Amino acid sequence: MVRTIVGANWGDEGKGKVTDMLAESSDVVVRFQGGANAGHTIINQYGKFALHLLPSGVFHQNVVNIIGPGVALNIEALISELESITSRGVPMPKLLISDRCQVMLPYHIDFDKFEEERLGKSAFGSTKSGIAPFYSDKFAKVGIQVCQLYDEEILRQRLEIALVKKNCLLEHLYHKPQVDVDAMVAHLHQLAEKIRPMVCDTTLYLHKANKEGKVILLEGQLGSLRDPDHGIYPYTTSSSPLAGFGCVGAGVSPRDMTDIYCVTKAYSSCVGAGPFVVRLEGEEGDELRRRGGDAGEFGATTGRARDVGWFDAVATRYGVMVQGATEVVLTNLDVLGYLDEIPVCVGYEVDGQVITDFPATPTLMRCKPVYEKLPGWKTDIRGVRNYADLPENCRKYVEFIEAQCGVPIRMVSNGPKREEILYR
Ligand code: GDP
Numbered sequence: 001m002v003r004t005i006v007g008a009n010w011g012d013e014g015k016g017k018v019t020d021m022l023a024e025s026s027d028v029v030v031r032f033q034g035g036a037n038a039g040h041t042i043i044n045q046y047g048k049f050a051l052h053l054l055p056s057g058v059f060h061q062n063v064v065n066i067i068g069p070g071v072a073l074n075i076e077a078l079i080s081e082l083e084s085i086t087s088r089g090v091p092m093p094k095l096l097i098s099d100r101c102q103v104m105l106p107y108h109i110d111f112d113k114f115e116e117e118r119l120g121k122s123a124f125g126s127t128k129s130g131i132a133p134f135y136s137d138k139f140a141k142v143g144i145q146v147c148q149l150y151d152e153e154i155l156r157q158r159l160e161i162a163l164v165k166k167n168c169l170l171e172h173l174y175h176k177p178q179v180d181v182d183a184m185v186a187h188l189h190q191l192a193e194k195i196r197p198m199v200c201d202t203t204l205y206l207h208k209a210n211k212e213g214k215v216i217l218l219e220g221q222l223g224s225l226r227d228p229d230h231g232i233y234p235y236t237t238s239s240s241p242l243a244g245f246g247c248v249g250a251g252v253s254p255r256d257m258t259d260i261y262c263v264t265k266a267y268s269s270c271v272g273a274g275p276f277v278v279r280l281e282g283e284e285g286d287e288l289r290r291r292g293g294d295a296g297e298f299g300a301t302t303g304r305a306r307d308v309g310w311f312d313a314v315a316t317r318y319g320v321m322v323q324g325a326t327e328v329v330l331t332n333l334d335v336l337g338y339l340d341e342i343p344v345c346v347g348y349e350v351d352g353q354v355i356t357d358f359p360a361t362p363t364l365m366r367c368k369p370v371y372e373k374l375p376g377w378k379t380d381i382r383g384v385r386n387y388a389d390l391p392e393n394c395r396k397y398v399e400f401i402e403a404q405c406g407v408p409i410r411m412v413s414n415g416p417k418r419e420e421i422l423y424r
Pocket of ligand 1: 007011012013014015016017038039040041042043222292293294295331332333334335413414415416417
């Protein structure tokens with residue numbers, strides 16, 4: 001049985017909390033795409049953590065955590081993240097790394113920085129963690145798989161092929177020092193030894209685990225609108241954050257995926273460049289940003305202030321659709337308790353018309369939000385333990401969003417902590 005947690009929007013929907021929560025009843029938690037470029041915030045009995053690369057099951061001793069072949073593996077980041085949790089009292093988690101997973105190389109990170117610098121004003125708002133150069137190399141077939149780290153001859157050969165082009169770009173386009181093959185081989189050799197005991201065929205492991213009736217949880221990063229095909233290209237990421245890709249990036253059969261939990265916030269937040277129709281400027285936005293999340297809406301990886309806005313039903317309905325969600329998890333509902341009225345974006349105005357289907361980027365850039373206002377509930381709902389005990393206007397808000405999404409909302413989160421969840 002494979003359950004998948006993905007984001008409906010631009011990322012930061014609160015997937016980390018939901019994964020940490022559902023990990024309790026899972027045997028395996030798998031990261032299937034992306035790398036250390038986004039963060040999940042988790043607050044549990046050990047404290048508050050921002051995980052970037054580790055699967056969110058690492059706080060549960062019963063869970064086997066897997067870095068699937070679709071992930072961009074930054075070995076140094078992984079090791080330091082492991083140290084950062086174990087040094088705070090979390091027992092060493094069970095962690096497996098796919099031998100087919102590819103390795104984030106130091107020059108991927110450099111190229112990411114150099115390219116954003118070169119693009120200047122037209123930069124894509126990269127987190128500069130090497131993601132785009134990494135996936136470009138993977139699909140250009142000049143990447144390095146984890147299994148190749150353990151054969152020096154192959155590794156050297158692969159790097160020599162890749163470095164011809166890299167060094168040419170470094171010298172002539174970016175005017176930076178070249179990369180030396182010997183130094184790179186030595187660096188990778190030392191990193192490879194640190195992860196050796198965790199490396200295995202995780203695809204085989206997952207297929208066996210599934211056959212044995214184990215519960216497998218796939219953990220997506222970012223959200224639908226960052227998908228390179230279905231998102232707001234080119235303001236997307238470089239691997240697919242969709243549940244459909246989960247099967248590929250983790251290594252499970254699509255036939256085994258039973259539940260797709262699509263997480264969305266009760267308002268919108270977006271970090272990075274690109275069109276964001278509901279962006280709120282001024283004091284209204286500042287207040288929502290201050291009140292959002294567990295400590296304001298600031299990126300878990302970069303610390304960047306996130307743009308915020310009211311719930312975007314057009315974008316979310318689309319995001320939920322492309323995920324193939326079986327249910328929606330609505331988070332951060334408690335944040336809206338200060339408002340007399342809550343606007344919800346129910347359409348986009350463009351070229352004198354109101355549309356309700358999410359368009360492709362050039363049209364999206366010209367869209368203006370059309371709002372419908374719902375009455376607020378003006379109370380703090382943190383601490384409420386049963387859905388039925390929520391104020392009536394609050395329940396009406398949830399029902400309105402559910403109708404807009406067209407998929408049942410079965411879980412509503414009313415605080416950042418693991419236990420702050422209401423079931424419907
Ligand atoms: P992820 O990348 O989808 O895991 O999301 P992040 O962890 O980056 O962002 C979600 C933010 O919302 C974090 O600050 C969480 O601690 C916080 N959060 C999650 N659920 C809730 C909730 O129901 N209420 C509040 N107030 N904060 C929440």
